[in-house]
Amino acid sequence: MKRKTIFLCVTLAALFCLTSLASAAEVCQGKCISYNQDDKVISVEEYNLNFTDENPYGEATGTVTSYNVASAKMGLTPEPGDILRIAYEVKGTDRVAIKVMNVSKQDLRKK
Amino acid sequence: MDWLYMYMPIAGVEIFWPGLVLIGFSVGVIGGFFGMGGAWMVTPGLNILGFPMAFAIGTDIAHIAGKSMVSTMRHSKFGNVDYKLGFVMLAGTMVGIECGAQIVMYLERIGQVGKVVRWVYVVFLALIALMVFYDYYKAEKKKKAGIVDGEKGTEGITWYKTLHKINIPPMMHFKAAGFTCSAWLPIIVSYLTGVLAGFLGIGGGLLRMPALVYLIGCPTHIAVGTDLFEVMISGLYGAFTYTLKGRIELVAVFVMLTGAAIGAQIGTVATKYARGYGIRIAFGFAVLGCMISIILKQYKVDWAATTLILGTISIISIWICVVMFKGAAAELREKKLREQAASAYKS
């Protein structure tokens, strides 16, 4: 029992140490304006958090931002007009995408 | 009615949380009472409540891992485990679960996961129901003929004697279970159960137990312990691999686990007081209800599916709860009377 407790404590401590390695990412959701497959850049018109029946993905804010997706894990290939959700990190002036989810194409609610 | 819906941050769906609690509680009660998993109702239940199928499977398998920890903790040991057999089977189980999970991911990619898993579940539940009703029919027939169940229950099937003769090296001797066979026999058996467990998000005990007894030739008490060991490991591995694939909803796991832990107490205690076969029939009907609700979900009659599955599982859980509370009250009353009588006798 004592050894088990020690083992548990060590594991938890190790986890907490690892935790600091996790980087904070931000998430953005919006409409895909363009996807340049050669330059690996996606530009997205950001949507806000006002989810309504008319706008289930939020309302358009008009802000267009671009994301570098060279190293990102991509889901279904985005096309202009698709609703995308992107987890990204800000590196300098660049927004580097980690994961890109094609919300409208893979709408999970219907599966 | 917004407060009745809880936002699941990863799956990104709004879920009717009382349904989640009810499923967790019922699976605990029913699993504890009948001693057979009960996880079969979780995947369809979660799917009907609105989780995407892959999330439903991942969440189910993770909750199994937690639940098996509860029972392991409560027995503080596995009881009679043949650890050698357990570890040999582990290889097969883990590879099997991974294969099952890969099939699910593949089906998800081609957009068929919901449909395929639902139909496999319909067949699977139909078989369970058949088994329950057949069991009842046989017991009734025996009762009429006046045969009392002997100890020889498992003597009938001796396939394992033939299977033990298969002579593919490495041959292994399992001391606790007391037989020698090719290591491939338990590996293949556990692989097959593992695939099903990983694909449907169940513990697999429903298949592993008979396989251990009839195909591998394990004594029943060793089979029970070894199965519990396998369920725990397969649950933990399944939880890990499904999380790695990003198909798990931790919040739902915790909500269900809490309900299941409470339910399991009621279920296991109720076994003490239950008499007769009536409740087995109810169980058969619950399985059928679950099956029909999956078909309803497949044809997008969501409200009927939700009502049916939540309705059936609550009726049967309430029944078991009533059995438990009545029995417990009677026992406590008797105990009190005995104590009073004893103290009266002393004075």
Add this chain to the structure above:
Amino acid sequence: MRSLISKIFCFCMMAYLVLPAMALAAGGKASELVVVADTRRITGVMKYFANLYNTNILLFAVWAVVLTAAYGCFLGLVMDFFMSRTGLDLKSRKIIEH
């Protein structure tokens, strides 16, 4: 019962042999689905885990397994504690759970 079990087994065998073969044979280039947790909508611990899900799925998986197992153990202990207080005789019952 015997013939029933054998039938069930035959069926399951077939299903097993067919399903993985199907998945392997088809093996098309359909792209994987990627899920991004919407961290904009949540706060606190949930936000931490959702963020972990987005950035470091391996660590998230380790957390999920450890937390589930730990919570299971905790519930086991708590339930034992409560059940021993009810005054019911729990020693004589059959152990048939999981």
